[in-house]
Amino acid sequence: MTASSDRAGGAGALPRAASDSIRRYLPALIVFVGGLVLWQLYFSGGGFFRPVPTPTEIVGATVDQWELLSRSAVATIIEALGGLAIGTTAGLLVGFLTARWAIARDILLPLAIGASTIPIIAVAPILNNWFGVLNPLSKMMMAALLVFFPVVISVTRGLVEVQAGHLELMRSYAADDTLILRKVRVPNMLPFFFTALKVGTTLAFIGAIVGEFFGGTSDVLGRIVLQMISGGRFDVAWAAIIIGACAAILAYLVVTLVERWAIPWYWHLHDAPA
Amino acid sequence: MTNEAAIPTAVRLAGVEKVFPVKGSDPMVVLTGIDLEVAQRELISLIGPSGCGKSTLLRIIGDLIEPSSGSVVVNGKPAPQARRDRDYGMVFQAPVLFDWRTVEANVRLPLEVTDYPRDQRDALVREKLELVELGGFTKHYPHQLSGGMQQRVAIARALALQPSLLLMDEPFGALDEMTRERMNSELLHVWGETGTTVIFVTHSIPEAVFLSSRVFVMSPRPGRISETIDIDLPYPRSESTREEERYYELVTEVREALRGRPAGGISLAQRSRSDGAFG
Numbered sequence: 275m276t277a278s279s280d281r282a283g284g285a286g287a288l289p290r291a292a293s294d295s296i297r298r299y300l301p302a303l304i305v306f307v308g309g310l311v312l313w314q315l316y317f318s319g320g321g322f323f324r325p326v327p328t329p330t331e332i333v334g335a336t337v338d339q340w341e342l343l344s345r346s347a348v349a350t351i352i353e354a355l356g357g358l359a360i361g362t363t364a365g366l367l368v369g370f371l372t373a374r375w376a377i378a379r380d381i382l383l384p385l386a387i388g389a390s391t392i393p394i395i396a397v398a399p400i401l402n403n404w405f406g407v408l409n410p411l412s413k414m415m416m417a418a419l420l421v422f423f424p425v426v427i428s429v430t431r432g433l434v435e436v437q438a439g440h441l442e443l444m445r446s447y448a449a450d451d452t453l454i455l456r457k458v459r460v461p462n463m464l465p466f467f468f469t470a471l472k473v474g475t476t477l478a479f480i481g482a483i484v485g486e487f488f489g490g491t492s493d494v495l496g497r498i499v500l501q502m503i504s505g506g507r508f509d510v511a512w513a514a515i516i517i518g519a520c521a522a523i524l525a526y527l528v529v530t531l532v533e534r535w536a537i538p539w540y541w542h543l544h545d546a547p548a
Numbered sequence: 549m550t551n552e553a554a555i556p557t558a559v560r561l562a563g564v565e566k567v568f569p570v571k572g573s574d575p576m577v578v579l580t581g582i583d584l585e586v587a588q589r590e591l592i593s594l595i596g597p598s599g600c601g602k603s604t605l606l607r608i609i610g611d612l613i614e615p616s617s618g619s620v621v622v623n624g625k626p627a628p629q630a631r632r633d634r635d636y637g638m639v640f641q642a643p644v645l646f647d648w649r650t651v652e653a654n655v656r657l658p659l660e661v662t663d664y665p666r667d668q669r670d671a672l673v674r675e676k677l678e679l680v681e682l683g684g685f686t687k688h689y690p691h692q693l694s695g696g697m698q699q700r701v702a703i704a705r706a707l708a709l710q711p712s713l714l715l716m717d718e719p720f721g722a723l724d725e726m727t728r729e730r731m732n733s734e735l736l737h738v739w740g741e742t743g744t745t746v747i748f749v750t751h752s753i754p755e756a757v758f759l760s761s762r763v764f765v766m767s768p769r770p771g772r773i774s775e776t777i778d779i780d781l782p783y784p785r786s787e788s789t790r791e792e793e794r795y796y797e798l799v800t801e802v803r804e805a806l807r808g809r810p811a812g813g814i815s816l817a818q819r820s821r822s823d824g825a826f827g
Contacts, residue, residue, distance in 0.1 A: 443638065446631065537648065542691075
């Protein structure tokens with residue numbers, strides 16, 4: 275992409291972006307809708323795996339059980355978002371510490387990397403035990419644990435991996451460390467951070483639901499899935515899964531919008547969204 | 549010495565030496581015996597092959613690197629004091645703009661760092677951008693500009709603090725010949741408008757001759773100033789200066805100085821090395 279074509283695109287950027295995104299996502303949309311139709315047609319005839327309900331059956335179950343499903347979804351969303359908030363805050367804190375002090379980096383980063391290799395799902399029963407199996411906090415901590423590591427790693431990288439030229443320039447202005455942090459390191463870190471936050475958003479939902487599998491209150495999406503499958507109500511189980519997926523996608527989109535608002539220049543620079 | 553000078557001295561270097569320690573080997577002498585005096589409002593060039601220490605010398609003047617020995621006095625103050633007083637504007641070979649800042653925000657950065665009065669920032673930024681003829685690109689992001697335009701933003705940024713000394717490290721080295729010549733003329737225009745002292749590092753002979761009142765020729769290993777050549781072309785200079793006979797003579801003179809004149813006492817080995825660097 276040359277400078278001149280960029281400049282030419284600058285004036286009419288919005289309409290062009292809109293038509294571009296329609297063109298970009300249209301194939302995916304066609305495949306998605308086509309897949310749903312095939313699914314419906316195949317399994318309405320009796321099908322191969324009987325336990326697979328058709329999309330219309332799932333929609334029906336969603337409507338029938340809406341009261342239970344929506345209540346459960348809200349509980350799970352609170353767990354996931356709470357975990358996201360805790361994990362992100364802790365990740366930012368440790369990231370700043372490791373970036374600021376080389377000693378902290380030498381101690382904490384190897385620990386963080388080592389800890390991230392623990393099969394975290396195995397920790398879920400322990401967290402339930404620690405924070406109370408009926409307390410949503412135990413599920414939040416599960417989600418937070420998954421969110422924490424990508425945030426620490428990317429915040430540290432973003433704060434440390436700044437251009438040498440930028441530091442030299444700031445030094446020529448006799449800028450102190452606080453100013454260098456504010457004007458160079460933090461803006462440099464933001465794209466790294468948002469990438470981690472987007473990964474963390476989906477991880478938070480996984481963490482919350484996995485935590486639920488290991489016990490707790492019954493009106494949460496993870497428990498609904500288990501209960502409905504053991505009761506043979508696969509349509510409701512699928513409805514719960516799809517509602518969970520929709521919530522995660524929605525949260526991801528919100529983070530993407532915040533990213534767009536917070537670092538517009540980055541979207542400008544990489545005009546193909548990830 | 550000072551009572552003789554009609555124009556006060558901007559930069560005075562005496563006996564500057566820079567030695568880098570080398571692990572498991574003799575320390576490397578990067579610069580030795582540098583004496584240099586630059587008058588205020590003068591535009592001088594440091595020219596030499598790669599590895600002659602010209603960028604290191606510029607960074608020593610700017611107090612980004614400490615000399616191993618010798619003194620660096622800028623505007624009558626030690627270099628660290630001059631840096632704290634924000635006497636410097638710096639332009640590097642790469643524009644080192646901030647991706648996340650628009651053109652105007654990039655130029656505003658030094659004003660933010662130095663707590664320049666808020667209500668006067670915008671006017672100053674606009675003034676500097678107009679000086680480098682980028683008044684119409686204030687809201688653009690750096691990646692939307694060509695290399696030459698980016699470097700002009702860097703120059704506007706360096707001028708934002710109205711520095712008394714502008715240090716430029718091969719600022720046009722990455723540009724094509726045509727753009728470079730245009731930028732040279734623009735720099736002379738900016739220099740004429742602002743009256744700042746400029747120390748310009750380059751490895752382009754025509755550029756050094758076209759811009760400077762004096763060219764300091766450096767030679768490598770160890771880096772030192774081997775010759776000083778007065779460029780007696782009158783200012784203001786224009787594109788037609790490049791066609792004058794005297795200009796060609798001076799280009800030849802600088803080139804010969806770079807090769808090492810027989811009288812200069814430079815060994816054959818060093819001569820072929822510096823020739824090679826220009827191959």
